[in-house]
Amino acid sequence: MNALRADAAVALQIARKDALSELRGRQIAGSTLFFATLVLLLFGFALGPDARRLADAAPGLLWLAIVFGSLLTVARLHQLEAEDGALEELARYPVERHAIYIGKLLAGLAAVLVLGGVLLPVVAILYGIDLAAAWPALVATLLLGSIGLAAVGTFYAGVTVRMQAREVMLPLLMLPVVAPLLLATVRATSSALAGNRLGDLAAWLQLLLVFDVVMVVAGAATYGQLLEE
Amino acid sequence: MPQTTIYAAPRTREQTPPPAVATQELARLFGRSAALAGVSLQVERGATIALLGPNGAGKTTLLRILATSLRPSFGTALVGGVDVAQRPDLIRRRVAYLSHATGLYDDLTAVENLRFAAAMRDLPDARQAVDRSLAAVGLTVDATRRVRGFSAGMRHRLALGRLLLGTPSLVLLDEPHATLDADGMALVDRLIGEWKAAGVSVLVASHQAERVTRLADGWARLDGGLLVDCGGTGVTATARAPQGLPVAVART
Numbered sequence: 001m002n003a004l005r006a007d008a009a010v011a012l013q014i015a016r017k018d019a020l021s022e023l024r025g026r027q028i029a030g031s032t033l034f035f036a037t038l039v040l041l042l043f044g045f046a047l048g049p050d051a052r053r054l055a056d057a058a059p060g061l062l063w064l065a066i067v068f069g070s071l072l073t074v075a076r077l078h079q080l081e082a083e084d085g086a087l088e089e090l091a092r093y094p095v096e097r098h099a100i101y102i103g104k105l106l107a108g109l110a111a112v113l114v115l116g117g118v119l120l121p122v123v124a125i126l127y128g129i130d131l132a133a134a135w136p137a138l139v140a141t142l143l144l145g146s147i148g149l150a151a152v153g154t155f156y157a158g159v160t161v162r163m164q165a166r167e168v169m170l171p172l173l174m175l176p177v178v179a180p181l182l183l184a185t186v187r188a189t190s191s192a193l194a195g196n197r198l199g200d201l202a203a204w205l206q207l208l209l210v211f212d213v214v215m216v217v218a219g220a221a222t223y224g225q226l227l228e229e
Numbered sequence: 230m231p232q233t234t235i236y237a238a239p240r241t242r243e244q245t246p247p248p249a250v251a252t253q254e255l256a257r258l259f260g261r262s263a264a265l266a267g268v269s270l271q272v273e274r275g276a277t278i279a280l281l282g283p284n285g286a287g288k289t290t291l292l293r294i295l296a297t298s299l300r301p302s303f304g305t306a307l308v309g310g311v312d313v314a315q316r317p318d319l320i321r322r323r324v325a326y327l328s329h330a331t332g333l334y335d336d337l338t339a340v341e342n343l344r345f346a347a348a349m350r351d352l353p354d355a356r357q358a359v360d361r362s363l364a365a366v367g368l369t370v371d372a373t374r375r376v377r378g379f380s381a382g383m384r385h386r387l388a389l390g391r392l393l394l395g396t397p398s399l400v401l402l403d404e405p406h407a408t409l410d411a412d413g414m415a416l417v418d419r420l421i422g423e424w425k426a427a428g429v430s431v432l433v434a435s436h437q438a439e440r441v442t443r444l445a446d447g448w449a450r451l452d453g454g455l456l457v458d459c460g461g462t463g464v465t466a467t468a469r470a471p472q473g474l475p476v477a478v479a480r481t
Contacts, residue, residue, distance in 0.1 A: 006351065013348045017334065017341075024336040024375070084384075085330025088298050093349035094321035228317075229299050 007099040014090075014103025018077055019110060028076045028111060036069035036115060037122055044126050051128050058127040059189035063182055066116050067149065067175070073111040074153030075170050077104060078161040087161065087227070097224025101154060105216070108150035108157075116142045129193060137192035137201055144208035145185035151215035152177050158226040177215075184208045247310025249274045249399050249430030250295060253467065254304035256454075257290050264290040266454035267304065269467045272432065274309075274398075276463025277425045279441040280434040282451040288434035289329070291451070292401045295432070296326035308399055325397035327405055331388040335377040339368055339387050342376060346391045355394075362390040366416065381408040389420065400424050402433045406440065418444055 022028055043061045047053055081087035090100060120138065124131045131138060156174045160166040188204035191197075250272040257265040265287045272278050280288045293299040294306050297317040306313045313320050333342050343362055347355035363369045366386040376384060385408045392400065405417045421444050424431050435441040442448050447461030459466050 009351075010349065013345060017337065017345050020341070021334055021336040080334070083335065085328055085332040086334060088328070088330070089332025090349075092296055092298060092321055092324075092326060093346075094318060094351075095349055228297070 003096075007096050007102070010095045010099040011103035011106060014100060015106035015110070018080065018104070018107035021080055022077075022107075022111070028073050029114070032069045032072045032076075032111075032115060033118055035072065036065040036119055039065045039068055040119065040122055040126055054127040055129050055193075058123050058129050059186045059193065061127070062119060062123045062189065063145065063185045065119055066112065066145070067178060067182060069115045069119075070108070070112045070146075070149045070153055071171055071174065073115065074108045074150065074157040075160075075166065077107055077111070077154075078157035082161050091227035097227060098220035100227070101158075101220050101223035102216075104158075105150050105154045105219070108154050109146055112146040112149050112153075113142065116146055131193075133195065134192040137196070137205075138189065140205055141185055141188040141192060141208070144205060144212055145181060145188075147212045148181040148208060148215055149178060151212060151219050152181070155215070155219040155223060155226075158223055161226075162229075181208065181211050184211065246274065247307065248272055249276065249309060250432065251307040251310075251467070252291075252304065253306075255291070255294065255301055255306050256303040257287075257294060257299060258302040263302075263454045265294070265301075268451070268454070268456045269304075270449055270456055270459065271465050271467045272430060273463040275425075275428040275430055276447060277421060277431040277433070277445045278461075278464045279438070279445040279448040280432055280451065281438050281442075281448055282457075283436075285453070286451040287454040288451055289403055290454075292326065292403050292432065292434055293328070295320075295399070296324055296328075296401055297321055298326075298328075323398045324401060325392045325395065325399070326401040326403075327388055327392055328403050329407070331384045332391075333376045333384055333387060336375060338373050338375050339363065339379070339390075340372040342387060343391060343394065347394050350395050352394060358394050362393040365393055365420075366390040367412075382410055382413055385409055386413060386416070389417065393420075398429060400429055400431045402431065402435075404435055405433060406435065406437055414440075 040061055043057070044054060047057055081090060120131060120142070123129065152174055156170055159173060160169045163169050184204045184207045188201055188208065191201040191204060248271045250270070253269050255265055255268045256263060268287065268291060280291065282288055290299065294301050295308055295313060297313055297320050301314055308320050309323055311319050337345065340359060340363065343359040344355060347359055352358050363372050366389050368383065368386055368390060371383065376387065379387065389405070406414045409417065421431055421433065433441045433445065445461065447459065447464040449459035449464050450457050456466055
């Protein structure tokens with residue numbers, strides 16, 4: 001129990017440090033939000049003015065924008081550590097490796113949740129959809145989807161942080177792994193917006209939950225290997 | 230320079246507590262090139278040892294292995310009798326390492342950087358320890374400034390301050406005088422003296438041979454990843470080559 005408490009304290013310290021760095025430096029939030037909004041806007045232009053078509057495409061485009069934005073976010077959070085040997089210093093602290101992973105994951109999760117929280121109303125405005133009735137299910141989908149993205153993203157950002165071509169390698173490694181998550185989040189969002197007419201919302205949310213548990217456990221178990229050369 | 234010690238058999242566990250550092254045929258490869266090519270040395274507890282040698286000699290690689298930042302490719306490295314590859318978690322509690330890179334967070338203030346380090350080490354009375362460290366490295370007045378605005382020398386001082394948190398039994402310093410002005414260099418010398426007086430073992434890698442050998446009990450010279458020479462007190466070459474010669478010497 002004490003060990004668990006100590007790990008939680010370490011993870012929270014790391015997440016707090018990342019959040020403080022980002023709030024002060026504002027190196028991720030502005031550019032990521034602008035990029036993701038631009039993606040939604042461009043898709044909107046590409047699909048044309050047909051309101052029905054836009055509403056049908058909205059869940060997929062929302063989650064594509066969140067996935068693209070999360071790529072930038074998790075990469076930047078690890079880039080903070082790579083500057084001036086901070087990642088090596090972090091790895092030398094006498095703390096459990098999984099606590100470091102969870103700390104980085106929490107920081108990534110907060111960033112992805114903010115991104116999703118901003119993009120949801122943007123999608124509602126751009127694509128003319130009504131979120132009011134569906135918000136509890138949308139919040140659940142956003143939370144579960146963001147955990148999965150942060151879990152996978154944190155792990156692969158750790159894999160690529162020392163690579164020369166990390167900007168290219170991160171999406172190449174991460175996107176295939178998050179394909180099931182993308183499918184489940186899009187279906188869950190569609191189902192939520194349609195008032196769960198097909199009754200499949202719970203199944204998609206369960207799939208997301210399983211994905212999250214598997215990815216968080218796998219990431220926590222293996223992240224330590226990435227910290228040592 | 231003091232007379233070179235060529236070979237000393239490792240002491241048995243019954244006679245004395247384990248040495249501060251003991252490496253045996255320690256090697257580290259990066260791709261096909263060997264940064265360390267089989268270094269066997271022993272550093273006594275409480276000794277201050279200067280690691281000398283030109284660029285690319287293997288000094289930083291040796292220190293990084295002892296600090297658990299690098300895994301050895303071959304051989305063993307023990308810190309206080311504990312294998313760095315087997316129990317890095319224990320080593321991290323015992324070792325403090327000042328590397329070339331400061332490992333600081335630019336958007337945090339000096340005091341926030343040290344408080345984060347103190348929290349990672351789960352220090353009791355962390356706040357006082359941080360204040361003491363900042364005072365010791367002369368950064369109290371800059372405590373609430375963001376590190377992004379610090380000069381290279383100030384960053385180096387702050388990294389030194391981070392070493393002062395906690396109570397390591399082994400301190401590893403990689404070019405500790407680099408980027409510092411005369412006052413900063415004197416500060417490093419004073420800190421080494423204080424560690425020495427407190428019985429903490431210190432390994433100092435430096436190009437400033439004269440300066441660090443003056444502070445040290447003994448010295449070891451690396452070149453091309455090999456231990457080519459060592460002397461003074463507190464450090465011995467311990468290779469078990471077929472002819473009883475240190476492997477490093479046999480290879481040169």
